[in-house]
Amino acid sequence: MAMRSQVYEWDCEGATASALVGTKTSIFIGGAGNNITKPAETSATQFIVIEDVGVTPSEYLSDGSITSYRGLKLASGNEVAGPRAYLQVTINTTDYFLDPDGIGSDGVPGTAAPYPKTTFFQGNFNLYPDVYVLPGQTFDVGVTLYNSSALSSTVDKGELQAFVKYTLYDGPDALIANKLLEMGVSVNPGNVDWYKRSLLAGQ
Amino acid sequence: MAMRSQVYEWSIIAGNSARGRASGAAGTLTLAADTDLSIFIGGKGNNITKPAETTATQFIVIEDVACSPQLEGAVQVRINTTDYFQNPDVTDQAGVPGLASPYPRGAPLPGAAGVGNATDVSTSVLPSFTLYPSIYVLPGQTFDVLYRSGVGLAATDAVACFVKYTLYDGPDALIANKLLEMGITVNPNNVDWYKRSLLEGGMA
Numbered sequence: 001m002a003m004r005s006q007v008y009e010w011d012c013e014g015a016t017a018s019a020l021v022g023t024k025t026s027i028f029i030g031g032a033g034n035n036i037t038k039p040a041e042t043s044a045t046q047f048i049v050i051e052d053v054g055v056t057p058s059e060y061l062s063d064g065s066i067t068s069y070r071g072l073k074l075a076s077g078n079e080v081a082g083p084r085a086y087l088q089v090t091i092n093t094t095d096y097f098l099d100p101d102g103i104g105s106d107g108v109p110g111t112a113a114p115y116p117k118t119t120f121f122q123g124n125f126n127l128y129p130d131v132y133v134l135p136g137q138t139f140d141v142g143v144t145l146y147n148s149s150a151l152s153s154t155v156d157k158g159e160l161q162a163f164v165k166y167t168l169y170d171g172p173d174a175l176i177a178n179k180l181l182e183m184g185v186s187v188n189p190g191n192v193d194w195y196k197r198s199l200l201a202g203q
Numbered sequence: 204m205a206m207r208s209q210v211y212e213w214s215i216i217a218g219n220s221a222r223g224r225a226s227g228a229a230g231t232l233t234l235a236a237d238t239d240l241s242i243f244i245g246g247k248g249n250n251i252t253k254p255a256e257t258t259a260t261q262f263i264v265i266e267d268v269a270c271s272p273q274l275e276g277a278v279q280v281r282i283n284t285t286d287y288f289q290n291p292d293v294t295d296q297a298g299v300p301g302l303a304s305p306y307p308r309g310a311p312l313p314g315a316a317g318v319g320n321a322t323d324v325s326t327s328v329l330p331s332f333t334l335y336p337s338i339y340v341l342p343g344q345t346f347d348v349l350y351r352s353g354v355g356l357a358a359t360d361a362v363a364c365f366v367k368y369t370l371y372d373g374p375d376a377l378i379a380n381k382l383l384e385m386g387i388t389v390n391p392n393n394v395d396w397y398k399r400s401l402l403e404g405g406m407a
Contacts, residue, residue, distance in 0.1 A: 057307060060214055060271050060361040079216055079361030086212075097209060098370075100243060100255035100346075109212040111307045112365050120327055122308035124269050124365050129206045129391040184398025186391070 002173040003189050005165070010034060010143070012160035017151040020160075024088060024106075024142035027162045033155075041138040045170060047177035048133035049187050050089060052165040053108060054115025054123070055143055058082030058150070070120050073159075075149035083160055084147040085110045089131055090140045096131055106144045115163040132187060133166075135174060205375040206391050211348075213242035213249060214363040215356065236355035237297070239279065242348045242364045256345040260372060262379040263340035264389050267367040268299060268348060269306035272328045273313040275353025276301035278364055280338055282346050287338055297351045303332040306365040339389060342376060 008027070012020070015032035025032050028040050042048055059069060059081045067074050069081035088107030089096040095104040114121035133139045143162050145151075151159050167189065169177045176195050177187045185191050215232055232247055234240055240247060243255050257263055270278040279298030280287040288298045302313075305328040312326035340346045350364050369391065371379045378397050379389045387393050 059307065059310065060216070060363040061273075079359065080214075084214075096207065098207075099251045100209075100211060101251040101253050103252065105211070108210050109365070111363065112210060112212065112367070114307065118309070120307075120309035120311075122329070124267060124306055124308055125208075125210055125367055127208055129208060129369070183402055184395050186395055 002170050003192060004168045004170070006168050007166075008141075008164045010141075010162040011157055012143075012155045013157040015155045015160075017148040017153055017155050020143075020145055020155075021148045022144065022146060024144045027141050027143055027164070029140075030142070033160075039138050040140060042133050042135050044135050045174050046135060047169040047174040047187070048139070048166050049169070049177075050127065050131040050133065050139075050164060050166045052113075052127055052163070053087050053089065053141065054113045054117070054163040055085045055087040055108075055110035056083055056160050056162070057110040057114035057121040058084045058147065059111065059121075070118075073150040078147070078149060080147050081150060082110070082147065083145040083150050085143055085145040085160060085162075087113065087162055088142045088144070090142060091131070091133060092137055092139075107142070115161055129186070130188075132181065134181075135178070205372050206394060207370045207372070209368050209370050211242070211366045211368075212363060213348075213350070213365075214361065215248035216361045232356070233358050234352055234356040236353060237351060238355075239349040239351050242278075242350055242366075244347075245350075254345050255347060257340050257342050259342050260376050262342060262371040262376040262389070263346070263368050264371070264379075265334065265338040265340065265346075265366065265368045267304075267334050268365070269304040269308075269330075270299075270301040270350060270364040271362040272301035272305045272310050274356060274360060274362060275313075276362055276364075277351050277353070278304070279349040279351065280346065281349060282338070282340060283344055297353070298349065299332055299334075302328060304330050304334075306363055336388065337390075339383065341383075342380070 010027035010033050012033035028036050061079050072081035074081045086106035086109050097105050097107045099105045112125040114123050141164055176192050180187050243251050268278045270276045277297035277300045290296045309327045312328050348366050378394050382389050
């Protein structure tokens with residue numbers, strides 16, 4: 001089990017919606033919804049490749065007369081259904097997603113990287129190239145939202161969710177992942193296996 | 204992190220529910236029909252602080268553009284002063300229609316006169332367009348993405364645009380330039396391939 005496909009799902013159930021507006025909330029240790037016990041990090045013998053991220057989508061409409069749209073709430077008169085949520089990946093202290101002027105942005109909009117994906121929200125974004133978390137680094141995934149009126153005052157289950165899919169390379173496979181990185185080869189299970197075969201064939 | 208997948212979302216929202224950085228002032232959210240509006244520095248909706256440009260050590264590949272399909276929305280890419288999408292007679296056009304490249308994928312099909320019908324949950328617009336080959340922004344160039352509505356935007360409308368691009372920085376930007384000279388498509392796989400070639404050449 002030296003290469004393992006891993007997932008993390010966050011549900012903001014129970015949080016106070018108004019307290020989340022305009023603030024990046026860590027899905028790991030942000031104190032809202034389900035959390036883990038300590039910041040996400042890699043040990044000296046681990047290598048993580050984040051391959052997909054998603055967050056609850058929103059839709060921009062031209063009809064302020066409705067209060068519900070495909071499972072997303074609208075406040076009366078509001079033109080946006082859903083929480084207008086964005087997801088940012090942070091490695092140590094560096095935000096991954098930047099605006100074109102080089103300043104950190106809120107991240108990928110849920111509208112582009114929806115979770116869950118449905119027929120009506122299929123996603124415009126795929127995380128390629130992947131995000132690498134090298135041995136000894138900490139990483140975080142933060143969600144920022146701007147439309148709390150699309151949420152219940154105390155967030156209900158399923159109203160605001162996020163998802164991360166990553167592969168954890170451990171032990172010898174983490175060493176190989178580092179080697180591939182040095183060689184400029186993408187780190188994925190196929191290339192790790194290819195490197196192992198190359199070593200064996202060289203013997 | 205010398206190759207990074209990046210996104211930019213622009214939205215113009217009735218009531219000006221502010222989003223983070225620079226947001227358009229309330230009362231300025233309308234847009235006349237057939238008028239181009241920069242999604243970076245147009246002064247309406249969320250904006251950035253300066254025109255989008257690459258430095259001497261950056262190379263950008265724009266891989267997807269999309270916009271809300273309602274209100275006859277379309278999105279155009281401009282490199283320096285040249286519009287990327289043109290009519291067959293090389294005259295100006297609005298760009299890729301939101302109906303061809305919808306944001307989000309699965310948005311409702313607009314009703315009559317291009318007006319979004321938010322209650323029509325039975326329809327779903329899927330992309331007819333893929334930005335392939337991708338658009339290259341070479342080191343030192345400026346670029347812009349322009350939104351245009353065929354019927355204009357009223358103060359009660361909400362639309363959005365989306366751009367997905369890959370930023371190559373430092374040595375990877377040099378390799379991207381080299382690939383371009385060689386006539387090879389610039390993408391992460393080919394940049395990796397070129398690095399491997401260099402390493403193999405160095406080891407031989």
